[in-house]
Amino acid sequence: MLDNEKKHLIERYFDSQLDESGVADAMRLLEQSDEARVYYDELKALAEQAEGLMLDGDDDFWRAQKESILDRIAAEDEKKIVPVKAARKFWRLRTLAVAASVILVGVITIYEVKRYPDFDRPKEDAMPRMAPAIVDTAITNVPDEEAVKKGPITPKAEPRAVEDEKASPPPEPSIATEQVMMAEMQAMTHEKGVEWQTPGIEPQGEGKLDVAGSNLIQPSMHHEEITLEQGMEALDRGRIEESTKQPAAVEPESREAVGIKPRELAKPETAKGKISDIPLMSVDELLRKTSKPGDTSGGEVIIRSGRAGEVAFVKEKETLRGGADFVLSDKDVSVVGMTVEEVDSLAYWSGRLDSLEIALAETGSPHYRMAVAKAARQTMAADSTAVDSMRWHYAEALYKTAMLSGDTVDIRPHLDKLSRLKEQSGGDLAEIIARYMSDLESRKK
Amino acid sequence: MDNGPEDRRFIEQAASGDRRAFGELVTRYQRRLFRFVFMLLKSKDGTDDVVQDAFVNAWQALATFEPDKPFYPWLSTIARNLALNRLKREARQTQASEMEDEFEKIPDRALNPLDKLIEKENDRVLARAVMSLPEQYRTVFVLRMIEKMPYEKIAEQLNISPGTVDSRLHRARAKLMEMLKEHL
Numbered sequence: 037m038l039d040n041e042k043k044h045l046i047e048r049y050f051d052s053q054l055d056e057s058g059v060a061d062a063m064r065l066l067e068q069s070d071e072a073r074v075y076y077d078e079l080k081a082l083a084e085q086a087e088g089l090m091l092d093g094d095d096d097f098w099r100a101q102k103e104s105i106l107d108r109i110a111a112e113d114e115k116k117i118v119p120v121k122a123a124r125k126f127w128r129l130r131t132l133a134v135a136a137s138v139i140l141v142g143v144i145t146i147y148e149v150k151r152y153p154d155f156d157r158p159k160e161d162a163m164p165r166m167a168p169a170i171v172d173t174a175i176t177n178v179p180d181e182e183a184v185k186k187g188p189i190t191p192k193a194e195p196r197a198v199e200d201e202k203a204s205p206p207p208e209p210s211i212a213t214e215q216v217m218m219a220e221m222q223a224m225t226h227e228k229g230v231e232w233q234t235p236g237i238e239p240q241g242e243g244k245l246d247v248a249g250s251n252l253i254q255p256s257m258h259h260e261e262i263t264l265e266q267g268m269e270a271l272d273r274g275r276i277e278e279s280t281k282q283p284a285a286v287e288p289e290s291r292e293a294v295g296i297k298p299r300e301l302a303k304p305e306t307a308k309g310k311i312s313d314i315p316l317m318s319v320d321e322l323l324r325k326t327s328k329p330g331d332t333s334g335g336e337v338i339i340r341s342g343r344a345g346e347v348a349f350v351k352e353k354e355t356l357r358g359g360a361d362f363v364l365s366d367k368d369v370s371v372v373g374m375t376v377e378e379v380d381s382l383a384y385w386s387g388r389l390d391s392l393e394i395a396l397a398e399t400g401s402p403h404y405r406m407a408v409a410k411a412a413r414q415t416m417a418a419d420s421t422a423v424d425s426m427r428w429h430y431a432e433a434l435y436k437t438a439m440l441s442g443d444t445v446d447i448r449p450h451l452d453k454l455s456r457l458k459e460q461s462g463g464d465l466a467e468i469i470a471r472y473m474s475d476l477e478s479r480k481k
Numbered sequence: 482m483d484n485g486p487e488d489r490r491f492i493e494q495a496a497s498g499d500r501r502a503f504g505e506l507v508t509r510y511q512r513r514l515f516r517f518v519f520m521l522l523k524s525k526d527g528t529d530d531v532v533q534d535a536f537v538n539a540w541q542a543l544a545t546f547e548p549d550k551p552f553y554p555w556l557s558t559i560a561r562n563l564a565l566n567r568l569k570r571e572a573r574q575t576q577a578s579e580m581e582d583e584f585e586k587i588p589d590r591a592l593n594p595l596d597k598l599i600e601k602e603n604d605r606v607l608a609r610a611v612m613s614l615p616e617q618y619r620t621v622f623v624l625r626m627i628e629k630m631p632y633e634k635i636a637e638q639l640n641i642s643p644g645t646v647d648s649r650l651h652r653a654r655a656k657l658m659e660m661l662k663e664h665l
Contacts, residue, residue: 040655043651043655044647044651047650047651047654048647051625051632051650053632053647075658078658079654079658082607082626082654082657082658082661083626085603085604085607086607086611086622086626086627087626087627087629088604089516089599089604089607089608089627090512090516090599090604091512091515091516091519091599098508098511098512101507101511101515101529101532101533102504102507102508102511104533105504105507105511105532105533105536105537106500106503106504106507108533108537109500109503109536109537109540110500112537112540112541113500
């Protein structure tokens with residue numbers, strides 16, 4: 037009688053589950069044992085019988101089963117078809133609904149944008165980090181310095197869009213906003229013990245701005261502001277929408293609208309010097325001199341705001357071949373929340389010659405100074421005057437941002453760039469840049 | 482088993498939506514598949530459901546089937562999965578301890594259809610013996626002896642080790658040998 041172990045050995049041999057030694061053992065067992073051979077034969081018979089086990093039954097059973105299977109298949113196919121048709125139908129309806137929604141939203145958006153061109157202006161209180169963008173620097177309703185001295189200016193409660201509707205005829209622009217901002221900047225720098233002095237620019241008249249009579253900026257050069265995201269999006273498409281075209285008439289901004297709080301305006305006494313003594317360098321002046329502002333009506337605008345006034349200055353290098361490096365890509369940009377890549381991308385995507393406006397504002401906290409840079413794209417001949425103009429802009433930007441930077445910010449890159457600009461410039465501009473550098477050096481000390 | 486030329490033609494036609502061609506495939510493989518599933522499930526109704534489901538699933542997935550490959554192993558895999566899932570569901574409703582070591586008796590309700598389906602007496606005896614095995618042993622035996630699956634595949638299918646397959650198969654054979662001694 038075969039024991040269980042030997043039976044198992046033979047079964048595994050039968051199933052080809054043994055290794056060489058196991059096969060040898062099994063074969064030896066089969067050679068030596070009749071019982072083993074009988075068991076092997078029984079296994080073989082069982083396997084053959086199991087394999088040969090066939091279900092016959094009557095044909096009706098199999099035919100019925102087949103018909104049932106085919107009926108189910110047909111039913112499944114029907115199920116497939118019906119929902120697909122329904123789905124397609126609904127898909128079309130959904131597509132139509134989505135398309136209609138998109139069109140509706142687009143129409144509303146266009147209408148609203150036209151109606152409220154500066155709808156996306158950040159609110160000062162709601163978005164303290166965003167610098168109050170300067171929509172344009174041609175502002176007529178800003179009082180002159182005497183008015184500034186008198187006290188705060190009540191911000192207008194009416195939205196700008198309403199003001200826009202009232203704007204007829206367009207007011208004469210002025211650069212008073214610049215003046216106010218520069219006053220603020222001076223106040224800030226004085227807080228830090230830095231004398232604010234913009235060398236090379238003589239105040240108009242008797243050290244004062246001719247606010248009312250200034251016609252430095254024509255309405256046609258006003259730029260609609262767009263956010264950086266909007267600008268980048270448009271730039272990514274390789275172009276900036278024509279929607280940045282300027283309106284024929286723009287109601288000037290209130291000081292509140294440009295981001296200068298009345299409190300700050302009301303305390304020019306915090307500065308060491310009087311406003312009237314502040315030498316003012318206006319970007320508008322620069323534009324007037326060199327940038328042919330009348331040609332900017334179709335210009336594109338890029339706005340970048342950030343802490344401490346770092347700005348990106350965008351310039352197509354083709355135009356200024358061999359000129360200054362107009363891309364501000366120092367590490368300092370990270371201080372203001374703008375990465376080097378962002379700056380570089382702006383530079384990369386920018387078109388021809390751009391103008392640059394820098395607006396400075398105090399947000400209420402001496403530790404949270406803001407600046408707005410507006411780069412206005414415009415066509416300009418790449419003549420020496422234009423190049424000098426851009427160098428001047430850039431030098432000014434470097435100077436201002438360095439002055440506004442915190443004590444922890446290394447301003448050496450600014451000085452290096454200024455030095456390069458100075459080398460590339462000549463005449464008065466070189467002298468101006470030298471003064472910038474001297475001023476910054478004294479601050480550094 | 483490789484597909485014959487006719488099989489391949491039917492498969493290609495069925496894959497293009499020809500239900501009649503698929504009907505030919507049903508005719509060819511329904512008995513074999515039914516035998517296999519019936520040995521596992523022991524229930525004619527359950528087997529009928531599983532076989533129908535297997536063919537329907539195969540029809541729906543026929544576009545993914547490569548005609549060069551044998552059809553029945555693919556079909557039986559579908560049926561096996563369905564049958565084993567059904568067994569699992571049924572096992573959850575039954576006390577596992579009751580099934581562990583105690584050989585079952587063939588339910589009477591399974592005998593009648595079996596008698597109708599199997600004409601040869603020896604085959605009936607074998608079928609009854611196999612179906613009297615506990616599920617664990619019966620499943621392994623059917624997969625190995627009827628479907629000719631290798632140990633490893635059985636182990637993978639049942640989520641057990643090949644050693645467990647070996648031991649269960651040994652016990653199933655021992656029992657069947659004892660039951661079928663006079664018929665082998």
